[in-house]
Amino acid sequence: MTADVRPVVPPETAPAGVPLSLLDLATVRGDQRIGEALGQSVELAQTAEAQGFTRVWYAEHHNMPGIASSATAVLLAHVAAHTERIRVGSGGVMLPNHSPLVVAEQFGTLAELHPGRVDLGLGRAPGTDQRTLQALRRSPEAADRFPQDVLELQGYLRGESRMPGIDAYPGRGTDVPLWILGSSAFGANLAAQLGLGYAFASHFAPQMLEHAARLYREHFTPTDALDAPHFIAAANVVVADTDEEAQRLWEATRRSRVRMFLGRGRHLTEDELDMLMDSPAGEQVLGMLRHTAVGTPDVVRAWLDDFAARVEADELIVTAAAVDHPARVRTLELLGEHVIRR
Template sequence: MTVPLSILDVAQIGEGESSGDSFRWSVRMAQAAERQGYRRIWYAEHHNMPSIASSATSVLIAHIAANTESIRLGSGGVMLPNHAPLTIAEQFGTLAELHPGRIDLGLGRAPGSDQQTMRALRRDPSSADSFPQDVLELQGYLTGPSRIPGIEAVPGRGTGVPLYILGSSLFGAKLAAMLGLPYAFASHFAPDALDDAVALYRREFRPSAQLEQPYLIAAVNVIAADTEDEAQRLFTATKRSRVQRFVGRGRTFTPEETDLVLESPAGRQVLGMMRHTGVGTARQVRDYLDSFTDRTGADELMVVSSVTERAAWLRSLELVAEVSELTSLAH
């Protein structure tokens, strides 16, 4: 690999697991990723999802940071319309003061939830419209000057926590370019706009105090195993899990039912979300990541492994690190 690799940990709650189990596995993975040379790990804000435990994103980051030493940690991302910018500045300012030089703040404008959950969050559906202004307000709290006279983030002020814009459409690409911020594209689940978004971001990028040149992070799914047959078995289990999550709506499918759903329009839509997936032995996955990097021109890849078996999940990320010479790229 010629670009750094990072990890998006969705903090999934496996079958028979509790949220606490998920957090313990996330700590174990982060400690391994630190040894293996991954650059950073991000955690995403989701709400009311029984299979994902990262809803209190800043709290989870604090826990992982306290149990690691050097790897960068951040949000991938905080859904800013759910929060007051001052609150996020204080949370991530606190993290930055506790763990200097290790904290990232990725920002998205999606709700990270459904309509009913939006109401439970006391979220105004129109709040996403002010996302660009909220990003600038947040940036002011962290880097100065504050855009609201007399209001400062303490902690937060002067920490300069780096901001990243997340997106799966042209909106985020355009905003990141306009503000001169790094851009992370969610190609691991929303591949359709990847090429257009990357082109727009690079074409319209304006240098800023944070960033002189465009910096693109592209997310990509990986399932690596010691044999190709084992990787394909894990991939099948992952596809079934995705269908259960997105199509099941509370109903539990048998494997046979799941396979039938995979052949339906809804199932094909779920599979389409995983278009950018490297599956196979470590070498095969590395070759896929190399070709994906060449295609996108990404400056960094953020790998996502949604393998449902915990030991296999850790092994998948370990194998990718082993063949990608990450130690030499970690700094």
């Protein structure tokens, strides 16, 4: 499996790029302390801010030892307090896991503490496995109420509650921008119908990207919240000063991804991992990384320009996919220098 690298456009003819944002997976490496991993997320956010990224988002996951963003609103508060300008948000909060009122109170609090900097991306997936759903006390039909819950949440944040006699304090009147996140036609159609921004999880679910982007644009209904569609496409990036270093980092990323998904907590020898990499299950895991830009800054810039044009993205949100933290920081620095400030 190789990354979906497109022909390079010479830098002098490349079109101006779309805004670039960061999706930080708040990754915990091996036996790393979670506190250390969260400190690295703060450093990534500060680097992204210094390099001119538009926003940094974190996703809600549960019962995953390698991801530290389960308490998403708490992490956002910490990152926002250690940055100054960059927008911070959820990419996203899994709304069926919570009551709309509680989410409105949490993000209303964030908006009062950091005015004009908070985004609220919403998903309807569980963000975990079926057994963990029981621990979350999530009902089986919760996802079916997602559209109604989005409207209820929007009402609380606008100060136009749909529940008589109930308001969100804090939250009322903050009008935190809502985004629908998804990887299928459902999210695209819902975002278009409600006139909200839409972000597609193409960094791990590439199959329906172009179809969902087209549906969203064709059916978008302007509203007071958004008068024109705003589509964000996600991609993985591995950028280094040399192609040899980028390819080395990319191979380590591929092996780490297969180990995480197929190792099931076991210690795998390198030979065992090699076998998994070449197995049908391994190919399926690696297929999730289809939309990945790998190489030197000029190569990655050309890939991102082509990717954004192909799906008519208004913005790209990228994951710094390298396994080690210094390489992720360097990725953001190179993107800032060669893509954002071209």
